[in-house]
Amino acid sequence: MGFYLGEIIQETNAGRLKGIQREVACYCWFTSQGEMTPRMIKIMDEEGRIHTIQEIRVLCSEPKNYSGIATVEYICKIRYRGMEETVKLVYTKENCKWAIIRV
Structure with a gap:
């Protein structure tokens, strides 16, 4: 008698997500194959003002797993407050949320 344990998935775990995460709203574009690309983000500053960032270059x-949570990590160049910065945009599949982390 044999046992079926389901699909065996060998995923590498990237450990813990490092850096200060800030939640953002993200507008995405999807290809016909279902791949998403961030096109615009909105971020709230310390005073509660919302800033729109439209200049995003992926x-x-x-795809990564942080502590067993499936994510998609995008390394991007953005223009924010007149300066170009390199950031990570992290999409968490489990709760459909976006976060930004300065690199």
Whole structure:
């Protein structure tokens, strides 16, 4: 008698997500194959004002697992307050939320 344990998935765990995370709202564009690309984000500053960032250039993206939670991580160049910064945009599949982390 044999046992079926379901689909065996070998996923690498990237450990814990490092850096200060700030929640953002993200507008995405989807290809016909279902791949998403961030096009615009909205972020709230310390005073509660919402800033819109439309200049986003995705350098690379990669699916990752942080502590067993499936995410998609995008390394991006953004223009924020007149300066260009490199950031990570992290999409958490479990709760459909976006976060930004300065690199």
